Amino acid sequence: MTISDETLMAYADGELDAAGRASVEAAMREDAEIGKRVTRHRALRETMQGAFSAALDEPVPDRLIEAARGRTAATGAKIATPQRTVIDLSPAREAGRRKSSAVLWRWQPAAMAASLLLGLGLGFWAWHGSGGVLIQPGAGGGLIAGTALSEALSTQLSDDRSAEHVAVTGLSFRNKSGDYCRTFSLTGTDASAGLACREGADWRIKALAQSPRAAANPGNFRAAASEDSPAIRAAVENSMDGEPLDHAGEIAARQAGWRLRPSADHKRPRSQSHSP
């Protein structure tokens, strides 16, 4: 009885059905040589399994675990992946969430948008709202809030949602330098969102994100929630110290002009951390 090596291999790998197994076993009983060939296939299988089993005990790099949990930053990955939020800003954030967040915005990093505007010599056309200058170059480089945005950041509370304002404030918190910071969304036709921190008399723009759909879809929305921009979220996550301010905390901060007490202002101490 002839029996192919592939059949013996399949037998050793447990791939044969009952009839196939029976015929191989019958052949093995008749011919010891066939039994040796099966043994040889099994030995190879065991050798290979054994040789590669140690690889399973190696620690897995964190980046792969994060990727498997859908928390990939844009690392070495070569394909686009939707960014998922990793921060949980808890109740304060929920309170600050806007209805428009159902809209899926595709955000561009602010630096790109800003440098594009500057590079094309278009100036800050996007940053002038009907209520005045929203964003302007600051002394010593970077961007600061213009008069209109500065006014909004200094006076509005996060639960103030009037469409009359040039900007809507989202979340207020202290950063790791002890400065007050606030997220904001511009309410004009440019769906821009950002993060500004109070430094001296200025609200310095720490992060800015703009939706390219703004130009294509003017007036079709009131404001895009700053929380919806991954760039802004990341900026908040990286800079926030402790918990976001609640309503009372915002009122107190506003009364203090979003600055630390004059005596403390000079040394600018770290804020007391509220985290447990």
Next chain:
Amino acid sequence: MSTNDSVENIQEQIVALLPRLRRFARNLVRNPHDADDVVQIAVERALLRLDQWRSDARLDSWLFKILRNAWIDEVRARARRAKIMMPEEAGEHIGAAVMEREIDRWSAETALARLPEDQRLAVSLVLVEGLSYKDASEVLEVPLGTLTSRLARGREALQEMLRLPEGGRS
């Protein structure tokens, strides 16, 4: 929240499979750093395509297939960029006589690495990862007969390199 829960459940299953994905990737790619990169790409793709995964299919074979395709894409992209052509190792074509003269006994890892890619992947999926012939043929997107003949040839070459106990030959 049940949808969310099940997605998280699958994510944790993928986390548990990472050691095997890395192992397969190394047999596929051979450069360990490239291997982890391709695992990451594959995992990210898998998460994007969870809706395409039939829950009656094995998650490991599905991921192996995505991983292999991700690597094929990557190799093509590299070829397009004309940076690295990823030549097969020269050792692949070393004759048996040279092997026997210079090395007493190959380690299983080295022996596997010397196989041509077709055979290497068939052996890797069936003997190392323990997939059935059918699952392995689906991962490699070849007919069952092609898979078994690659596997048979790969095994034969490995037997010679590893010098396992003599048996008959068909």
